[in-house]
Amino acid sequence: MGRGMSPAERTGRPRVGVMGGTFDPIHHGHLVAASEVAASYGLDEVVFVPTGKPSFKQDRKVTSAEHRYLMTVIATASNPRFMVSRVDIDRPGLTYTVDTLRDLSAQRPDADLFFITGADAVAQILAWKDASALWGMAHFVAVNRPGHNLSIDGIPEGAVTTLEVPALAISSTDCRRRAEAGKPVWYLVPDGVVQYIAKHGLYRGQSVESNRDEAHDE
Numbered sequence: 001m002g003r004g005m006s007p008a009e010r011t012g013r014p015r016v017g018v019m020g021g022t023f024d025p026i027h028h029g030h031l032v033a034a035s036e037v038a039a040s041y042g043l044d045e046v047v048f049v050p051t052g053k054p055s056f057k058q059d060r061k062v063t064s065a066e067h068r069y070l071m072t073v074i075a076t077a078s079n080p081r082f083m084v085s086r087v088d089i090d091r092p093g094l095t096y097t098v099d100t101l102r103d104l105s106a107q108r109p110d111a112d113l114f115f116i117t118g119a120d121a122v123a124q125i126l127a128w129k130d131a132s133a134l135w136g137m138a139h140f141v142a143v144n145r146p147g148h149n150l151s152i153d154g155i156p157e158g159a160v161t162t163l164e165v166p167a168l169a170i171s172s173t174d175c176r177r178r179a180e181a182g183k184p185v186w187y188l189v190p191d192g193v194v195q196y197i198a199k200h201g202l203y204r205g206q207s208v209e210s211n212r213d214e215a216h217d218e
């Protein structure tokens with residue numbers, strides 16, 4: 001049984017969700033997406049994987065990986081089925097899902113992997129590094145997201161399935177802008193993340209670093 005199995009197929013192997021994201025900061029849209037996919041696909045756990053240097057966000061500043069990692073740990077701590085992995089933040093260079101899945105597969109050779117992605121991310125998936133290799137490494141689950149059309153046109157049949165989840169019009173961009181303007185982010189992000197943002201003065205011009213991959217700069 002390959003990892004790009006049909007989601008309905010029960011192999012007896014652990015079913016592990018992989019929720020990749022920059023999580024700058026993590027918000028309830030991410031958590032609801034992971035929870036809904038876990039319930040619908042019978043996942044045993046979901047591993048949240050904060051990106052190191054997200055390849056599609058090189059034109060913007062991104063908060064340091066350690067802050068994003070710790071906010072993700074805080075946000076997921078109360079759910080016994082949610083885990084957080086450092087594979088992407090500990091790997092040098094730009095973050096690519098082909099590397100994420102390779103590393104997680106090596107750590108969990110017994111598991112079937114389900115990569116969870118929102119409508120905006122799945123729309124670009126054919127432009128991801130080694131896209132054609134991805135379908136054999138995990139099954140992809142695309143969830144709806146307000147403001148984005150959920151389309152899987154052009155993706156090989158059966159590689160991606162879609163799931164309608166409760167629509168939460170929350171984005172990390174909006175959370176950052178609100179924090180920067182001194183507006184509340186209560187109930188958009190978990191309480192502990194609100195407190196973490198305030199404690200470290202995030203999104204007020206501090207703690208951001210360039211997201212350029214200096215190793216690739218000329």
Ligand SMILES: Nc1ncnc2c1ncn2[C@@H]1O[C@H](COP(=O)(O)OP(=O)(O)OP(=O)(O)O)[C@@H](O)[C@H]1O
Nearest residue numbers: 021022023029117118119121145168170171172173
């Ligand atoms: N409100 C949401 N509902 C469903 N999926 C979401 C939502 N927000 C983000 N996602 C998905 O979660 C994954 C990680 O998203 P990411 O960390 O980039 O958050 P974001 O809110 O899109 O951030 P930003 O606004 O900074 O671009 C992506 O697959 C994205 O599509």
Ligand SMILES: O=C(O)c1ccc[n+]([C@@H]2O[C@H](COP(=O)([O-])O)[C@@H](O)[C@H]2O)c1
Nearest residue numbers: 020021022054056095096097098128129
């Ligand atoms: O592999 C790629 O080329 C690739 C390009 C863009 C995004 N991704 C992955 O998609 C997930 C969401 O990314 P982002 O930038 O929307 O936070 C995250 O796990 C990224 O590593 C992956």
